[in-house]
Amino acid sequence: MAARISYDEVEIGAELPARSFPVTRADLVRYAGASGDFNPIHWNEKFAREVGLPDVIAHGMFTMAEAGRVVTDWVGDPGAVAEYGVRFTRPVVVPNDDKGAVIEVTAKVAAKDDERRTVRVDLVVKSEGQKVLGMSRAVVRLA
Secondary structure, three states: OOOOOOHHHOOOOOEEEEEEEEEOHHHHHHHHHHHOOOOHHHOOHHHHHHOOOOOOEOOHHHHHHHHHHHHHHHHOOHHHEEEEEEEEOOOOEOOOOOOOEEEEEEEEEEEEEOOOOEEEEEEEEEEOOEEEEEEEEEEEEOO
C-alpha cells in the first residue's frame, strides 16, 4: 500500500478531515479482549469509583488508536506513519447509557522536513470539550 498523498502537495497549516468516534461500554469490552487489558477501571463502575475515577474510562491506548485513525485515513497507508506519540492528559469517561462517550479529533500539518520528506501532523483530541491527549503528534513519510 502506498500513501495516496504526495509530499509536494501538502502545505503547512492544511487541516485533515475532522472525525468523531463514539465509544460505548461494549467497545471497551471488545478492546479488552483484543488487547488483554482487563483492568476493572475499564468495565466496573464500582471499582472505578473506588479508585477515585468518576466512572468507567476508556483504555488510553484505545483513545490513542482512534485518534491515530485520522492520520492513517488521511494518508491512506498506515505504514507511512514513521512516528506517533501522545501524552495521556485526561481519561475518556464512558457512561453506561445508550450514548457512551465521543472522542473528537482535529488535526493539521504543522511542519515539513524537505530532507526526510516527512510531515508532522499535530492532533487535538477531546471528549466532552476537554483535551484527553496532549502533545499528540504523528510524523508521516511521503513520496
